[in-house]
Amino acid sequence: MSTMKAVWISKFGGPEVLEIREVVKPEVAGAQVLVRVRASALNRADLLQRAGKYPPPFGYRQEIPGMEFAGEVAEVGPGVQMWKPGHRVFGLTGGEAQAEYVVTHERLLAEVPGNLDWAEAASIPEAFITAHDGLWTQAQLRPAETVLIHSVGSGVGLAAVQLVRAMRAVPYGTSRTADKITQSKQYGLEEGLVVRENFDDLVTEANKWTAGKGINVVLDLAGGPYVRASQKLMALKGRMLLVGTVAGGSYELDSRFVMGKRLQIRGTVLRARSLEEKIEVTQSFAAEVVPLFAQGVLRATIDSKFKLADIAKAHERLESNQTLGKVVIEI
Ligand SMILES: NC(=O)c1ccc[n+]([C@@H]2O[C@H](COP(=O)([O-])OP(=O)(O)OC[C@H]3O[C@@H](n4cnc5c(N)ncnc54)[C@H](OP(=O)(O)O)[C@@H]3O)[C@@H](O)[C@H]2O)c1
Structure with a gap:
């Protein structure tokens, strides 16, 4: 039985519980592909999984985290039609990507454009698929509309800024950190506001940004008080996508805004979706987003790189x- 190196959550706790272990290397079957992982990226879900607060979907080992990766096809199952050993691929998985090898369904992979290195490619799937599915597919964003992105300097936030621009719409954002607003402008952010406990200025600012029309789409990556404030600043028939809960999981809604403005408020998650749904978002990503990286319209947004150890x-x-x-x- 062959083995590989993998990140291993030895028990629930802080970063100190993480080890690198020699574990059993997965094997391919049917329409599966074995990928030699060259890089993976971290997500909030990995931190929660390490702390014992977010188990992976059925079939993935709790001890090995990792929800996205880029690497080379190493082996293919007998039913695989799309890939051959050596192809450069990236994608999402329910877990186990922070290891030398990962097994996945062939239709959960997209081809990495030649102009991206491994680290850049690995930083893309979770952030860009979440933002693309939320804004382009679910919110049906249209050119010239306005979008407000909470936690704009996050991985998903910077992907969203670029996808809003790619749609010829206008991205605004919030952060608790002034420098992140400034830095986000290099990715296309139009304007932003630093918010902490007090959201009063945000409604005033959004009215200024939109000449009183309100924001068409809110991409909420924070939750709690951000949602409460957002309902007040939205345009008629605005769409609000609830994607994150770092600032809180409960929302206080007021029918004056929700009904009066005929708002659509929708929650979304990626990890818990069925195989068919994950294939659908991956194929939309491959068709609509990956070519924009190849053309240089979109850029990877890397904060930092670390070795597996x-x-x-x-x-x-x-x-x-x-x-x-x-x-x-x-890796
Ligand atoms: N539903 C899904 O399928 C899905 C998929 C991917 C990600 N997500 C969620 O989307 C969000 C963004 O993910 P990401 O990986 O891009 O995040 P990230 O890069 O880790 O950035 C998150 C940012 O949120 C801000 N933040 C953290 N704690 C906060 C708090 N208590 N109150 C307000 N802001 C806080 C911080 O920026 P500042 O302090 O500078 O503002 C932080 O840098 C997360 O909530 C994540 O769980 C959901």
Whole structure:
């Protein structure tokens, strides 16, 4: 039986519980592909999984985290039609991507454009698929509309800024950190506001940004008070996508805004979706987003890179809330 190196959550706790272990290498069957992972990226879900607060979907080992990767096809199952050994691929998985090898369904992969290195490619799937599915597919964003992105300097936030621009719409954002607003402008952010406890200025500012029309689409990556404030600043028939809960999981809605403005408020998650749904978002990503990377319209947003052995430091970096974009693990 062959083995591989993998990140291993030895018990639930802080970054110190993370180890690198020699574990059984997965094998391919049917329409599966074995990928030699060259890089993976961190997500908030990995931090929660490490703390015992977010188990992976059925079929994935709790001990090995990792929800996205880029690498080379190493082996293909007998039913695989799309890939051959050596192809450069990237994608999402329910878990186990922070290892030398990962097995996945062939239709959950997209081809990495030649102009992206491994670290850049690994930083893309979770952030860009979440933002693309939320904004382009679910919110049906249209050119010239306005979008407000909460936690704009996050991985998903910077992907969203670029996808809003790619749609010829106008991105605004919030962060608790002034420098992240400034830095986000290099990715296309029009204007932003630093918010902490007090959201009063946000409604005034959004009215200024939109000449009183209100915001068409809110991409909420924070939750709690951000949602409460957002309902007040939205345009008639605005769409609000609820994607994150770092600032809280409960929302107070007021029918004056929700009904009066005929708002659509929708929650979304990627990890818990069925195989068919994940294939659908991956194929839309491959068709609509990947070519924009190949053309240089979109850019990877890397905050920092760590070697596999420094996985604990990578978790500390993401937990610091100082990151701008993605934390990448090179394998
Ligand atoms: N539903 C899904 O399928 C899905 C998929 C991917 C991600 N997500 C969620 O989307 C969000 C963004 O993900 P990401 O990986 O891009 O995040 P990230 O890069 O880790 O950035 C998150 C940012 O949120 C801000 N933040 C942290 N704690 C906060 C708090 N208590 N109150 C307000 N802001 C806080 C911090 O920026 P500042 O302090 O500078 O503002 C932090 O840098 C997360 O909530 C994540 O769980 C959901």
